[in-house]
Amino acid sequence: xxxxxxxxxxxxxxxxxxxxxxxxxxxxxxxxxxxxxxxxxxxxxxxxxxxxxxxxxxxxxxxxxxxxxxxxxxxxxxxxxxxxxxxxxxxxxxxxxxxxxxxxxxxxxxxxxxxxxxxxxxxxxxxxxxxxxxxxxxxxxxxxxxxxxxxxxxxxxxxxxxxxxxxxxxxxxxxxxxxxxxxxxxxxxxxxxxxxxxxxxxxxxxxxxxxxxxxxxxxxxxxxxxxxxxxxxxxxxxxxxxxxxxxxxxxxx
Amino acid sequence: xxxxxxxxxxxxxxxxxxxxxxxxxxxxxxxxxxxxxxxxxxxxxxxxxxxxxxxxxxxxxxxxxxxxxxxxxxxxxxxxxxxxxxxxxxxxxxxxxxxxxxxxxxxxxxxxxxxxxxxxxxxxxxxxxxxxxxxxxxxxxxxxxxxxxxxxxxxxxxxxxxxxxxxxxxxxxxxxxxxxxxxxxxxxxxxxxxxxxxxxxxxxxxxxxxxxxxxxxxxxxxxxxxxxxxxxxxxxxxxxxxxxxxxxxxxxx
DNA sequence: CCCATGTATGCCCGTTCATGCCCACATCGA
DNA sequence: TCGATGTGGGCATGAACGGGCATACATGGG
Numbered sequence: 068x069x070x071x072x073x074x075x076x077x078x079x080x081x082x083x084x085x086x087x088x089x090x091x092x093x094x095x096x097x098x099x100x101x102x103x104x105x106x107x108x109x110x111x112x113x114x115x116x117x118x119x120x121x122x123x124x125x126x127x128x129x130x131x132x133x134x135x136x137x138x139x140x141x142x143x144x145x146x147x148x149x150x151x152x153x154x155x156x157x158x159x160x161x162x163x164x165x166x167x168x169x170x171x172x173x174x175x176x177x178x179x180x181x182x183x184x185x186x187x188x189x190x191x192x193x194x195x196x197x198x199x200x201x202x203x204x205x206x207x208x209x210x211x212x213x214x215x216x217x218x219x220x221x222x223x224x225x226x227x228x229x230x231x232x233x234x235x236x237x238x239x240x241x242x243x244x245x246x247x248x249x250x251x252x253x254x255x256x257x258x259x260x261x262x263x264x265x266x267x268x269x270x271x272x273x274x275x276x277x278x279x280x281x282x283x284x285x286x287x288x289x290x291x292x293x294x295x296x297x298x299x300x301x302x303x304x305x306x307x308x309x310x311x312x313x314x315x316x317x318x319x320x
Numbered sequence: 321x322x323x324x325x326x327x328x329x330x331x332x333x334x335x336x337x338x339x340x341x342x343x344x345x346x347x348x349x350x351x352x353x354x355x356x357x358x359x360x361x362x363x364x365x366x367x368x369x370x371x372x373x374x375x376x377x378x379x380x381x382x383x384x385x386x387x388x389x390x391x392x393x394x395x396x397x398x399x400x401x402x403x404x405x406x407x408x409x410x411x412x413x414x415x416x417x418x419x420x421x422x423x424x425x426x427x428x429x430x431x432x433x434x435x436x437x438x439x440x441x442x443x444x445x446x447x448x449x450x451x452x453x454x455x456x457x458x459x460x461x462x463x464x465x466x467x468x469x470x471x472x473x474x475x476x477x478x479x480x481x482x483x484x485x486x487x488x489x490x491x492x493x494x495x496x497x498x499x500x501x502x503x504x505x506x507x508x509x510x511x512x513x514x515x516x517x518x519x520x521x522x523x524x525x526x527x528x529x530x531x532x533x534x535x536x537x538x539x540x541x542x543x544x545x546x547x548x549x550x551x552x553x554x555x556x557x558x559x560x561x562x563x564x565x566x567x568x569x570x571x572x573x
Numbered sequence: 574c575c576c577a578t579g580t581a582t583g584c585c586c587g588t589t590c591a592t593g594c595c596c597a598c599a600t601c602g603a
Numbered sequence: 604t605c606g607a608t609g610t611g612g613g614c615a616t617g618a619a620c621g622g623g624c625a626t627a628c629a630t631g632g633g
Contacts, residue, residue, distance in 0.1 A: 120323065124322070175367070191451055195367075198465055209461045212459065
């Protein structure tokens, strides 16, 4: 049996049964657990399955985002502190743009109930979180929705951001450094981030220190375009001063 | 049972019952209270639940939820049957528009995992449901988000619908009748519905029979613009034939 | 026909994850 | 204010994971 056949069959089993587990599959197909894990990883990457510890669940069956909840465990405390610190940067009664990203999502979740703001976002999870916030006037940016990040991209999103002007944007990046600027793996997403960045008077970057020095495929701006960087104390003082020399205020929490 | 499955189930229980508590959940799932606490913390971090001492309540349930919870349970069986029947109207490999509404949301949740479709929607809950679906190319319609329905309205939404052409639209209405057509309480929402209606070659209306004869403030179309009405058997045969005389096919399930 | 290259799989082993247990501390209700 | 109950941190454990390497088989060009 060829690997693609096996994967096809695994997918069928997962959809039929609602779940699969590594050891039973290994037994079933007479291969080792490693091979099954490789299969599941491939199917997960293809977006067809959701990998969980011990097995997998067909994509589309859970209406919450395990990958988001999972990534939440990575540097969760730092992200929380960063989000808390970002609350101080909220405009009073103004307009802000929220980029897609787990740290920014935390900020959205931490918005005080008595806040009165206009929020613009192209992130589906963030919009869902703010849709019932009594003080938030929410504006959703449309577009094609990327499965992995659940964020809207492409023409509609770019045009919409081109038509607005906000007081502040809270931006996320997968990598940042003084030399290579702000980067993210996906080109389409980078384009939207660039548009969001250009639509705000003030740019606040929320990124934990593990992102520093990382470079990804698509660059959407330079650190000099960022007015304030909020990160955690994992950023070395030398790096911080180097960034501040570029005109970006740095806040380590 | 995997942790994400358990969390999904906890979320469902919380939404159904309005609240959950640690000890009952621990008993229910045959795990210790610590594990449940960890689950609740994860769901809290993901913004789906709000942790309280001894348990948790669904997020954002405080102001608008009773309304939605009630609507969810009202005529749940009928809505499910209607949604199931609507599955037969899906285009093959085509494009469809999903209007905002609980019945349409059920249709979205019932889409087979192996379906391959392009879906356009201005409803946040429906988008959230489909964002994870492997076979769905999702396009989100932007705009101002109404708190009550969590649907995008206003200029951006109208323009976006004006730019597309879909095979079919699955429409919802708060009231319908041969005399007064399709109505809904909100003007802005009616405008979007009208735009969605105009953007599709075929119009399918999903509405349980309790909606028949009801009239609301804003009218967004006539029953003659509807190609197919799917409703439940609560619609009297006379009413059904009256509607069919207007050129609308009627399916009672 | 041969050998270089690539791919699928298996095996080993240090690392991570989910869960349970324990205990000091916080919170709630009377 | 006090006892009961819930909470979160630390630690232990067994299962699952994944990177690195070896093997075997297929592929493809000379």
